[in-house]
Amino acid sequence: MRVGVVTFPGTLDDIDAARAVRYAGGEAVALWHGDHDLRGVDAVVLPGGFSYGDYLRCGAIARFAPVMSEIIDAAERGMPVLGICNGFQILCEAHLLPGALVRNESLHFVCRDQGLRVENVDTAWTRGFAPNAEIVVPVKNGEGGYIADEATLDRLEGEGRVVFRYIGGNPNGSRRDIAGITNAAGNVVGLMPHPEHAIDPLTGPGTDGLGLFTALLERGHRKPRGQRAACPNTAAT
Amino acid sequence: MDSVEHAAQTPDHPQPFADLGLKPEEYQRIRDILGRRPTSSELAMYSVMWSEHCSYKSSKVHLRQFGEKAPESEALLVGIGENAGVVDIGDGWAVTFKVESHNHPSYIEPYQGAATGVGGIVRDILSMGARPLAVMDQLRFGAVDEPDTARVVHGVVSGVGGYGNCLGLPNIGGETVFDPCYQTNPLVNALCVGAMRHEDIHVSSARGAGNLVVLYGALTGGDGIGGVSVLASESFDETGPSKRPAVQVGDPFMEKLLIECTLELLKAGLIEGIQDLGGAGLSCATSEMASNGDGGMHVWLDRVPLRDATLSPEEILMSESQERMCAVVTPANRDAFMAICQKWGVTATVIGEVTEGDRLVIEWHDEVVVDVPPRTVAHDGPVYNRPLAQPAALAPRQAVPTEPERTDPRETLLALLGSPNHSSKAWVTDQYDRYVRGNTVLAQPEDAGVIRIDEESGRGIAIATDCNARFVELDPYSGTQLALSEAYRNVAATGAVPLAVTNCLNFGSPEDPAVMWQFERAVTGLADACQQLAIPVTGGNVSFYNQTGGAAIHPTPVVGVLGVFDDVARRTPIAWGPDGELIYLLGDTREEFGGSAVATLQGLLTGMPPQVDLDAERVLAEILVAGSRDGMLTAAHDVADGGVGLALAEMAMRAGIGARTWVPDGVDAFTFLFSESAARAIVVVPRSEEMRFTEMCGARRFACERIGVVDSGLGDLLQIGDIELSIEQMSQVSGAVLPAYF
Numbered sequence: 010m011r012v013g014v015v016t017f018p019g020t021l022d023d024i025d026a027a028r029a030v031r032y033a034g035g036e037a038v039a040l041w042h043g044d045h046d047l048r049g050v051d052a053v054v055l056p057g058g059f060s061y062g063d064y065l066r067c068g069a070i071a072r073f074a075p076v077m078s079e080i081i082d083a084a085e086r087g088m089p090v091l092g093i094c095n096g097f098q099i100l101c102e103a104h105l106l107p108g109a110l111v112r113n114e115s116l117h118f119v120c121r122d123q124g125l126r127v128e129n130v131d132t133a134w135t136r137g138f139a140p141n142a143e144i145v146v147p148v149k150n151g152e153g154g155y156i157a158d159e160a161t162l163d164r165l166e167g168e169g170r171v172v173f174r175y176i177g178g179n180p181n182g183s184r185r186d187i188a189g190i191t192n193a194a195g196n197v198v199g200l201m202p203h204p205e206h207a208i209d210p211l212t213g214p215g216t217d218g219l220g221l222f223t224a225l226l227e228r229g230h231r232k233p234r235g236q237r238a239a240c241p242n243t244a245a246t
Numbered sequence: 247m248d249s250v251e252h253a254a255q256t257p258d259h260p261q262p263f264a265d266l267g268l269k270p271e272e273y274q275r276i277r278d279i280l281g282r283r284p285t286s287s288e289l290a291m292y293s294v295m296w297s298e299h300c301s302y303k304s305s306k307v308h309l310r311q312f313g314e315k316a317p318e319s320e321a322l323l324v325g326i327g328e329n330a331g332v333v334d335i336g337d338g339w340a341v342t343f344k345v346e347s348h349n350h351p352s353y354i355e356p357y358q359g360a361a362t363g364v365g366g367i368v369r370d371i372l373s374m375g376a377r378p379l380a381v382m383d384q385l386r387f388g389a390v391d392e393p394d395t396a397r398v399v400h401g402v403v404s405g406v407g408g409y410g411n412c413l414g415l416p417n418i419g420g421e422t423v424f425d426p427c428y429q430t431n432p433l434v435n436a437l438c439v440g441a442m443r444h445e446d447i448h449v450s451s452a453r454g455a456g457n458l459v460v461l462y463g464a465l466t467g468g469d470g471i472g473g474v475s476v477l478a479s480e481s482f483d484e485t486g487p488s489k490r491p492a493v494q495v496g497d498p499f500m501e502k503l504l505i506e507c508t509l510e511l512l513k514a515g516l517i518e519g520i521q522d523l524g525g526a527g528l529s530c531a532t533s534e535m536a537s538n539g540d541g542g543m544h545v546w547l548d549r550v551p552l553r554d555a556t557l558s559p560e561e562i563l564m565s566e567s568q569e570r571m572c573a574v575v576t577p578a579n580r581d582a583f584m585a586i587c588q589k590w591g592v593t594a595t596v597i598g599e600v601t602e603g604d605r606l607v608i609e610w611h612d613e614v615v616v617d618v619p620p621r622t623v624a625h626d627g628p629v630y631n632r633p634l635a636q637p638a639a640l641a642p643r644q645a646v647p648t649e650p651e652r653t654d655p656r657e658t659l660l661a662l663l664g665s666p667n668h669s670s671k672a673w674v675t676d677q678y679d680r681y682v683r684g685n686t687v688l689a690q691p692e693d694a695g696v697i698r699i700d701e702e703s704g705r706g707i708a709i710a711t712d713c714n715a716r717f718v719e720l721d722p723y724s725g726t727q728l729a730l731s732e733a734y735r736n737v738a739a740t741g742a743v744p745l746a747v748t749n750c751l752n753f754g755s756p757e758d759p760a761v762m763w764q765f766e767r768a769v770t771g772l773a774d775a776c777q778q779l780a781i782p783v784t785g786g787n788v789s790f791y792n793q794t795g796g797a798a799i800h801p802t803p804v805v806g807v808l809g810v811f812d813d814v815a816r817r818t819p820i821a822w823g824p825d826g827e828l829i830y831l832l833g834d835t836r837e838e839f840g841g842s843a844v845a846t847l848q849g850l851l852t853g854m855p856p857q858v859d860l861d862a863e864r865v866l867a868e869i870l871v872a873g874s875r876d877g878m879l880t881a882a883h884d885v886a887d888g889g890v891g892l893a894l895a896e897m898a899m900r901a902g903i904g905a906r907t908w909v910p911d912g913v914d915a916f917t918f919l920f921s922e923s924a925a926r927a928i929v930v931v932p933r934s935e936e937m938r939f940t941e942m943c944g945a946r947r948f949a950c951e952r953i954g955v956v957d958s959g960l961g962d963l964l965q966i967g968d969i970e971l972s973i974e975q976m977s978q979v980s981g982a983v984l985p986a987y988f
Contacts, residue, residue, distance in 0.1 A: 018499070018502075018503055018590065018591060019412075019499050019502055019503075021413075021414030021502070021682050021683075022414075022682060024683060024684065025681075025682070025683065025684040028684055028701075057682075058414065059412045059498075059499060059502075061499070062412070062497070062498075062499030062500075063412075063499075064499070117404070117676075117677050118404075118407050118408070118411055118677045118678075118679075119676055119677070120675075120676055120677070120678060120679050120680060120681070121676055147681050149411075149679045149681060149682075151411070203681065205684070206681040206684060208684075209684075211687055211698070211814070211815060212681075212684050212685060212686055212687060212698065213681065213684075
């Protein structure tokens with residue numbers, strides 16, 4: 010399966026996201042912000058960072074990038090799209106997901122290993138997890154507080170669209186401890202924590218984050234993992 | 247316009263050399279070099295390049311020792327004098343690392359001062375041709391409860407974080423120390439490490455007549471004018487900070503673009519020579535590149551793209567606007583160079599060319615405003631052998647041995663954990679991204695930061711920086727050797743083989759003979775110790791004038807040691823492992839409390855620092871590295887400030903598992919727990935490896951004593967002899983200190 014990883018000017022975690030795709034057995038395809046071209050990918054990751062410096066509202070400029078108009082179209086047709094941190098902010102700015110991310114309640118950037126509960130295991134990115142699985146992945150953001158009006162929050166809860174919830178402490182003041190959400194179709198997921206930093210115990214708190222990437226690939230291939238590595242360039246069917 | 251022609255015609259025109267920080271004899275020397283009075287642009291260039299910060303005029307005579315005493319090292323690829331030293335770490339990989347100070351700007355404007363400190367050192371590493379991989383920060387603040395300290399701490403920590411996080415470099419460690427001596431002179435040192443393949447090493451030189459000089463990156467503005475001369479090379483006076491316009495303003499987004507753009511240019515082979523613009527801006531870049539090259543240089547200064555169109559040529563030459571680089575490019579590569587810059591949205595302008603001959607000529611709207619031999623600007627500045635005198639108060643102070651009151655060990659350990667310098671630094675380090683790029687293997691609060699460089703082989707590096715300035719205050723020679731010993735030991739504790747040394751020497755005014763004496767002793771101590779440990783100094787930085795009025799800081803020579811791993815997968819963490827593993831203390835414990843943490847708790851600063859034993863440090867490092875390589879160690883932690891007591895507490899808190907430890911025969915509990923004898927470490931050994939490990943120590947005649955066992959049956963308790971501490975309570979005490987103040 011070919012998974013596009015977008016680089017905007019100021020994107021920082023693109024190499025990490027690409028590594029996570031590779032660890033999961035997929036092929037990472039670099040996508041450039043200025044191109045109207047998704048290079049035939051089967052899914053897209055919008056990684057973390059500070060797109061265009063984020064000197065305006067985070068993600069506010071990135072949503073207008075040429076590549077985003079392609080991603081918005083593809084997402085509406087059902088392509089799996091994962092937004093991590095700045096990617097989540099961009100998905101909200103692009104109205105692929107409701108709500109917004111605001112400055113952390115502490116007013117400080119926070120980087121720590123964070124507990125999460127996976128509350129929706131029906132999305133394209135979480136179907137590999139057991140219901141209500143508790144995982145640990147790093148969180149690192151300055152503007153990660155999820156906010157929406159009460160009606161929207163109620164609707165997200167009611168429709169089971171809260172995908173990840175913080176446990177063991179809320180790092181940024183997110184409403185209702187929401188760490189990640191999905192769209193109604195379940196193909197677009199955004200979260201503030203960084204699953205791509207939890208794919209190897211050598212360099213992260215564990216391997217809990219890898220599940221998002223393997224879930225996608227297993228759905229795409231419906232093949233055991235061992236075979237996938239042998240033919241990484243095979244497109245999903 | 248004060249052109250060269252005009253200057254020749256008006257020899258008696260008075261010039262404000264003193265306001266620019268030049269002494270009368272230095273001004274006269276410029277006139278002698280040029281055979282006329284300098285133009286105002288030339289005066290601007292000489293004033294910044296001959297500043298203490300750029301020219302090392304007071305330190306040079308002493309720093310020579312680092313080269314003269316350097317041990318033979320095949321690892322050293324590029325030595326002192328370039329933007330940063332480069333060492334070979336094997337498999338064709340080269341690593342470059344350096345620490346720099348940004349002390350004065352960070353007191354005046356803490357956020358921007360600290361942010362641009364990070365930005366500056368990152369560009370130094372980039373200009374060697376390396377991809378920057380990680381940063382560390384060495385911070386010294388005033389007393390934790392002084393009101394102004396919070397202003398500086400909040401600004402500096404968010405500045406280091408704001409810049410580094412946005413730039414996408416993991417922060418893998420550093421130091422945070424509070425002491426009243428830094429009240430009006432906080433220290434903000436920043437380290438960057440980068441890696442490249444051997445063939446990608448670049449140096450700063452302008453070669454090949456006809457080649458183009460390209461300025462690329464941010465536009466040039468009025469910020470930071472005189473940063474190195476007026477700000478960094480003078481003491482603050484009693485009226486406090488007022489030199490705000492001399493502080494630069496950073497744009498980390500632009501720096502990220504500059505990194506990616508530069509690496510792409512290097513990879514495409516489009517750069518003949520490269521230099522970052524930091525202190526002294528274009529004055530430094532043009533004169534250094536021309537001086538290092540094989541000819542001269544001609545610059546059309548009016549082509550420099552400006553943020554502020556009203557800037558004069560003098561201001562453009564002195565501006566320290568951030569996020570700028572200068573490259574030498576062949577005419578044939580010009581279009582390809584520009585295309586890559588355009589891809590990254592980076593402004594690039596041809597501002598000059600390399601010429602035959604040996605002059606640096608700068609024009610401003612068709613008038614020559616600078617015509618100088620570049621070497622006289624960049625390298626042949628004044629050199630001072632300043633008077634030295636041991637401070638009169640030192641000998642009487644050294645003569646009073648430190649004998650702290652033997653307070654209750656349990657209460658003392660909790661008091662240490664609850665003191666700002668020995669408590670958890672998570673409030674600081676949790677504001678820094680330590681994960682980005684996915685190669686961080688160890689970061690704070692581990693003994694050293696460890697970064698994987700090659701994903702295939704696992705080859706990587708460890709870096710630690712240390713300086714206990716109380717030791718250096720008591721005895722600069724051995725205190726500096728202890729700083730090196732600690733950093734060396736910290737690197738070895740993670741399992742890395744120590745390879746090279748860098749430093750950032752923070753001192754008071756060189757015009758004070760007592761400060762100069764401290765400096766000379768510190769440099770000599772470091773050079774001698776590096777010779778004995780057989781690891782070369784690859785570069786460094788000197789920061790003088792860290793004083794307000796007559797009161798200088800404690801001399802603070804921060805020493806950084808770089809170590810290498812063939813495979814970072816065998817790194818040794820500080821957290822002890824599973825049940826039943828054995829805890830050993832390596833090294834000898836003597837009654838040594840001079841400059842120690844417990845002495846400081848009791849307000850004592852007398853006597854001598856702990857004894858230096860470099861041979862023991864070397865053997866200890868060999869044991870720690872062999873223990874890692876042969877799988878004999880689960881955990882290791884160096885014993886330094888706070889002694890064995892604090893080291894055990896830190897290991898227990900990191901692991902969250904209890905342990906039973908005891909006080910060995912022949913030593914009292916207080917000395918065992920809180921003495922700060924050097925060349926010691928605590929290691930944790932699986933039972934299956936005990937025999938092999940103790941035999942290895944015995945073969946090396948190194949003291950090795952079992953002092954405990956990991957015991958999860960104790961749950962949350964750390965037992966040390968007859969005292970018991972709850973790990974949760976220790977973590978709470980330690981974690982609550984900094985959040986209570988900031």
